[in-house]
Amino acid sequence: MAIRALISDFGGVLTTPLLGSFLAFQDQTGIPAETLGRAMQRIAERDGEHPLFELERGRLAEAEFLGLLREELEPDLGHEPELHRFSEIYFEALDPNEPMINLMRDLKARGYRMALLTNNVREWEPLWRAMLPVDEIFEVVVDSAFAGIRKPDPEIYELTLERLGGGIGPAECLFVDDVEDNIATARNLGMRAVHFRSNEQAISEIEAALG
Template sequence: MTIKSIWFDFGGVLSPTIDDLYKTYERKTGVNRGQMESAMAEVARPLGAHFLAPIELAMITQFQWAAGMREALGRLYPELDISHCDFDRHGEQWFADNDANPAMIALVHEYKRAGFKVGILTNNVVEWERPWRRMVELDGVVDDIVDSCKVLVRKPDPRIFELSAKRVGCAPEECVLIDDLPENCDAARASGWSAILFRNNEQVTRELRELVGMPLTA
C-alpha cells in the first residue's frame, strides 16, 4: 500500500479542538456547549437529522438556523441571556479570536512539498466558508477541498470518501484521513482508506510519518 493523498479534517484538526472552540464561544457569549448542542438538536429534530446536518448539508440557511436557535434556546433555557449571540453571523463570531493549529498547517505544507496530494475533507457550512478558510490560509496550497455543504453529503457517509478519492485521482487504499472523530475514522477505514484519529499534534505527526514511510525530523 502506498499513500498518495492525505486529507485533513478542519474542525478539531486544522482548527483548535472543538472543545476549545466551544469554550472560546462561551467566554464571548455566556452560552455553553451543552446548551448550544441541545438547541441545535431541537432545530434539527423536524428534519430527522443529526444536530449539525441541517446546516452542514445546506438543508436550511444560516438565517433560518439562526431563527431556530433563538427560539430553541429561549424555550429550553428561558433564563439564559443570549443577547451576545450573533446567530445571523454565527460563522464570523464562532471563528473570531481563534487561530489555526500551526502544527497541522505545517504538516499540510510539508507533505505538499514532498509530493503528496493534500486535501481538506470537512463537514462545514455555506455561510462559514469565508471565516474558516481565512483562518487556515491554505487556498492555493491544498489540491482540493471537499465540503459537505457543497457536495451535499457529510462524514461519516461513505459516499464522501468515494467522491474525495475520485476528485484527486486516487484509489481508496491510497488515501488517508486525519480526523478527530472516531466514527469518521471508522467510516474512512470501511471505505478502504487509512485513518489516523487525532488526539494531539505529536501523535498524528508520528503516526503519519510511520504510515507513509517518511523519517521523523529532528
C-alpha cells in the same frame, strides 16, 4: 500499497480544538453548551434531522439555523437569545494549528496528492479559508455545505477520491481527522487513517504510515 494521497480534516486538525469555540460562545452569551446541545437535539427529534448536520449539508442557511435555535432556546432561557455573533465568536476562538499546517505543506512538497475534506458551513467559507493557505497546499477541497453530504457518509469520501482522480484508490490514501466516526468510515472504505489527538501523536503516526 504505497500511500499516494493524504486527505485531511480542517477544524480540530488544522486548527486548535473546536471545543474552545463552543466554550467561548458559552462564556460570551451565557448559554451553557449543554443547553445549546439539548435545544438542537429537540429540534432533531421534532423535525427528523439534526439542525447542525443540515447546516453542514447546506440544506439550512446560517440565518435559518440560528432562527431555529433562537426559538427553541427562548423557553429555556426566559428571553430571546442574541445569536447573531455566533460565527464571529466561533472564529475569534479558533487559531491555525501551525505544526500540522507546516506538515501538510511539507507533504505537498514531497509529492503527495493533497485533499481537504471538511464538514463546514456555506456562509463560513471566507472565514475558514482566511485561516490558512488552502489552495497553496490542497489541490482538492471538498466542503460538505457545497457537496450536500457530510462526514461520516461514505459518499463524501468517494467524492473526494473522484476529485483527486489519477486512479487513486482508498488503499493509497491516508485520512486524518479528529472525530472517531469519521475515522471509522475511512477505514471501512479501505483507507489508512490517523485519529488526531495531539500534534506530536498525529505527526508521528502520519510519518510512520507514509514510511
